[in-house]
Amino acid sequence: MKYTIIFQFLLIFSLSGCKQIQPCDAVVYWKHEGLIKIYNKPNGKELTSLQNDLQNENFLNLKIKEVTNDFFLVEISLTINGTKQVGWIKKNSYIGAFMKGEKEYMDLTLYNSPKDELSEIKKIKNWKAGFVTIEDFQSKWTKVAISYKGKRVSGWIQSNKLCPNNYSTCN
Structure with missing residues (x-):
């Protein structure tokens, strides 16, 4: 009986209080020509950088997973042919x-x-x-x-x- 009550409590707790927030879909504005630097953590080490391919109209899209004052944790890739990268990018007016x-x-x-x-x-x-x-x-x-x-x-x-x-x- 004791284990049944504990199990029910844990089940109720996990269903009510521990919800995952759905990522926020976004894009890098198609007119933006600059590099988007991807970091391992906010203000951390640069892992790589990506940019819109304006000539081939292959633009960056992303899923924002977490937000700080100045950074987004994202999954980012080129829409047509890109490997997904995960990391932190600096917030800017071209992300939306x-x-x-x-x-x-x-x-x-x-x-x-x-x-x-x-x-x-x-x-x-x-x-x-x-x-x-x-x-x-x-x-x-x-x-x-x-x-x-x-x-x-x-x-x-x-x-x-x-x-x-x-x-x-x-x-």
Whole structure:
């Protein structure tokens, strides 16, 4: 009986408290020509570097697995023909995604905190849609930054509104 209770407790604990966060899909903006350095840890030893192959339209895509203040732990590769590399890359404005079903101009709502649609901070009207920078993620929410009227604006959106694809708008 004692072992049955312990087993049930461990099962309940493992199902409720130890959930894996799904990685956040992203891309390196197709116009970015520079090298992306991959490190063994934040501010650590450089392992290798990759870059978009603009001539062959073979762009970098990645899965962000973990976030620090300045770095992402990623799995990164070229979309068409690349070996996956795992390591830390420095956060930058060229790491992000596009909006799904992007129109030239669209309304965008950004929230103050994830998972709380009552915390609305900005409803941006007639935003000229484009690339959004990923700053952070939590489960089904992604913190993004955009340029709007000459200013940098950031906030949280539902991850399913993003299209991590340099080739289409994920319609």
